Amino acid sequence: MxxxxxxxxxxxxxxAPQYRRILTAARQAAGPVIARQVGDALGVDLSARAKLEPLRGKLVRLVDRGWLRKLPDGRFATRL
Structure with missing residues (x-):
């Protein structure tokens, strides 16, 4: 995609709708988020790391394309 x-x-x-949902979850958070927080907001099963890594990849893709920014500590934040 x-x-x-x-x-x-x-x-x-x-x-795509799944990326809009990720942006919405990041925007609704009180501050910068980690992938686990976004997954929790989206209802992703967080019991296995294999379920979380694809979400982390989507977050990184949004960073690479300028929709989000990644902080030095690894958290993701919306752009200003």
Missing amino acids: LVPHRAPGMEETAL
């Missing part, structure tokens, strides 16, 4: 690079004025509707 392609994640478009964020450009000025681009709306979140350009993203």
